[in-house]
Amino acid sequence: MTAPAIRVQGITKAFKDLQVLRGVDFEVERGSIFALLGSNGAGKTTLVRILSTLLKAGGGSATVHGSDVATAPNDVREAISLTGQFAAVDEILTGRENLTLVAKLRHLKDPGSVADDLLARFSLTDAGGRRAGTYSGGMRRRLDIAMSLIGDPPVIFLDEPTTGLDPQARIEVWQTVQQLADSGTTVLLTTQYLDEAEQLADRIAILHEGTIIQNGTLAELKRLLPQAKVEYVEKQPTLEEVFLALVGPSAGASTGSATGTNKEASK
Structure with a gap:
């Protein structure tokens, strides 16, 4: 059997006396969308920072794309991309210049061609010559995700990617995330929006007070509650x-x- 793209076993993390993660366990299949659902302060961002090697765990172990985050962080970084809660684009540069810059930093051949391909893929070709500061929220977020995909990382972390976006921009990001999974990219998505997890995820894990309290498909989670019997419906x-x-x-x-x-x- 193919090893999971992400495997988390007993991860813990504390900041002084505050225990944020209390033994987190889950696996993410390759090419799937895995939603980590939880309220503010549940530990979602802390866990993503550990998996992306930005933070060391207090205990437990985790592997990403077959590499241990603690003992082989460089291998993990080569296999992942991280998009945070706020778009990390240079608003002075054009969309194309943002992409070209990242392609050059990754030492890719023909960065201009890489930028043009991504602009086309994310429906930003017409806006490619405009400063990113003139983009709408959805366009800016799509550009941010496009920048994250330079180098074709097999695993991408999206930490609350639709925070602060209007409904139309959220839909644009949802479509982008679905396209990533359809192309074979593994997506770990953190969110506090129930409809976002329901719309996108192949599997959903609910993180509460530092532990995973449920993990399953949407259908499996719905079966945890009995169906309601409605005898009278008021129009x-x-x-x-x-x-x-x-x-x-x-x-x-x-x-x-x-x-x-x-x-x-x-x-």
Whole structure:
């Protein structure tokens, strides 16, 4: 059997008297999206920093892409990329210049071509010549993830990648993450948004007070609770009904409601 892309066994971490991680265990299959779900302060970022070799664990062990994070940190760094909670782009440089700079730092051949390929892959070609500071939140985050993928790392860590983004930008990032997994990249995603984990993850682990309290697929987690029996359902008003109740029925004609338009079309 293929070894997991990430294996975490008994990881602990304390900051003085504060015990943040209390023995974390899980595995992530290659080419899958694994969501680490937890509230603020649950230890998600601390764990990601340990797995990306930025922080030493207090106890336990972890391997990423077959390399031990404690004894072979350089091998781990060659196999991963980390995208933090806030986009790490240079807003003075253009999108293409940001990508070219990272490609040069990674000593890749033809960095300009690498940049152009990634701009096309992330639908940023038309914006490639603009300063990153003019990008929307979703575009800036997509550029940030594109920069993380230079060098084709097999494992990528996304630490709360949609924090502070509007709904449209969140959807753009979700599509990008799904594309990564479809191309064979292993994604470990930390989030505090339930819908994000539900939308993206192949498996979900719930981190609470420093330990994993549940780990499974969405279907497996849903089976933990009995199905609710609904005997009476009260119909909730639609947004259109609320709008008309507030501003009056005459507004329906001025806003071109779908019902009115359809009736006219049928005459």
